[in-house]
Amino acid sequence: MEFDIERLREIQVYAYVVVTGLLVVVFYAYIYHIYNSDKKGLTNYEINAKLALDDALDSTPINGILKTKNGVNNELVK
Numbered sequence: 001m002e003f004d005i006e007r008l009r010e011i012q013v014y015a016y017v018v019v020t021g022l023l024v025v026v027f028y029a030y031i032y033h034i035y036n037s038d039k040k041g042l043t044n045y046e047i048n049a050k051l052a053l054d055d056a057l058d059s060t061p062i063n064g065i066l067k068t069k070n071g072v073n074n075e076l077v078k
Helices: 005-040 045-052
Strands: 065-069 072-077
Touching: none
Parallel strands: none
Antiparallel strands: 065 072
């Protein structure tokens, strides 16, 4: 089986189309996952989006900090 430049270009085009198609499917699956988890109330991406605007060191954490006692996580403190 001999590979010449034209055959390699053909394989490259097919690989490009397949990889691009797979990336499109993964991207839309991710968008669907985010949309469903937001609708079900599992996450709130609007609150998490505030991180880009309020990212100072002294700002309050969004999800709180786990308070530890003797190295064991006990409760969530806001």
